[in-house]
Structure formats: structure tokens, C-alpha cells
Amino acid sequence: MIQLLKLLSENFEERFADFRDVKNEIRLFENPFSIxxxxAPSDLQLEPIELQCQTSMKDKFREKELPEFYGELPAENFPNLRKLGMKMITTFASTYVCEQTFSVLKRAKPGSRSYLTDDHLHSVLRISVTNFDPNIQNLVSEKQLQTSH
Known part of the structure; x- marks a missing residue:
């Protein structure tokens, strides 16, 4: 069991080594008022100083979710912090979409469905990862029923 736990620990260290490189950026992103x-990275040091002096921004930070807070940061005063916020937000969102897409593809293409073409798979993936919610009742009501000859 000890050997298995050591192997697991080494695996985690290897997988998440990249996070160590951006640790300070992540901490700055999660709370720019407490760092x-x-x-902070040298190109970002002036903006957190200015931000920490503004009590109105601190109140907004407490009231809002991180994506909303970074979206409302004034671009003219905090361009680098906004850029950092968008980078962090999109990094984790895009990873989720990639994992979701891979899972959909695995389900859509088992051995029994090998007759699906690339166009079919593209359509399946596109429908699966979109947030579009079709109004089925409306679509059905627009169709003309087939009458017998």
C-alpha cells in the first residue's frame, strides 16, 4: 500500500508540475486583495497595488463571482489584471470542454457504430458540447404532416 501511495504521489507531482510555475498568478487571480x-509576476505588480487601495473594488470583489469581477475591472486601469483573469477563466473552462468532447466521442463511436462518417461525428460533437436547447414543440408544429397518396 505504501508503494502504491508513493507512486500516486509521484504521479500527482508530475501531472501538476506546471501549476507550480504559475502558482503566484493563480494566487493573484483567486484574491488580488490578499496577496x-x-x-506577483513583475509585469503585474503595479496593478494589484492600485487595486488594493480602492475600497469600492474590494466591495465588488466580495459581492461577485470571480468571472464577473474580472469582467467588470476597468480595462484602462487594470489591463494586465483583466488579461490574467480572462486567461485563468478560459484555461479551466476550455479544459472542461475538451474533456466533455472526448467523453462524447467515446460514447458515439463504439465498435457497433463504426458506420458513422466523420461528418456524422462532427455533428454529434457539435450538438453535444453546445448549450443550445432546441424548442422541440415549435419545430414539430412547423412541419407539415405527410399525407397518404
Missing amino acids: DVST
Whole structure:
């Protein structure tokens, strides 16, 4: 069991090594008001100092979710912080979409469905990862019923 846990720990270290490189950026993203500015990347140090001096922005930070807060940061005053916020938000969202797409593809293409073409798979993937919710009742009501000859 100890050997298995060591192997698991090594695997985690290897997989998440990239996060160590951006640790300070992640901390800045999750709470720009509580970080030590000297640990922030050099190109971002001035903006957190200015942000931490604005109590109105601190109130907004407490009231809103992170994506909403970074979306409302004034671009003229905090261009680098906004850029960092959008980078962090899209990084994790795009990873989720990739995983979701891979799972859909695995379900759509088992051995018994090998007759699906690339066009079929493209359509299945596109429908599966979109947030579009069709109004089936409306679509059906627009169709003309087939009458017998």
C-alpha cells in the first residue's frame, strides 16, 4: 500500500508540475486583495497595488463571482489584471470542454457504430458540447404532416 501511495504521489507531482510555475498568478487571480505584491509576476505588480487601495473594488470583489469581477475591472486601469483573469477563466473552462468532447466521442463511436462518417461525428460533437436547447414543440408544429397518396 505504501508503494502504491508513493507512486500516486509521484504521479500527482508530475501531472501538476506546471501549476507550480504559475502558482503566484493563480494566487493573484483567486484574491488580488490578499496577496503579497512582491510575489506577483513583475509585469503585474503595479496593478494589484492600485487595486488594493480602492475600497469600492474590494466591495465588488466580495459581492461577485470571480468571472464577473474580472469582467467588470476597468480595462484602462487594470489591463494586465483583466488579461490574467480572462486567461485563468478560459484555461479551466476550455479544459472542461475538451474533456466533455472526448467523453462524447467515446460514447458515439463504439465498435457497433463504426458506420458513422466523420461528418456524422462532427455533428454529434457539435450538438453535444453546445448549450443550445432546441424548442422541440415549435419545430414539430412547423412541419407539415405527410399525407397518404
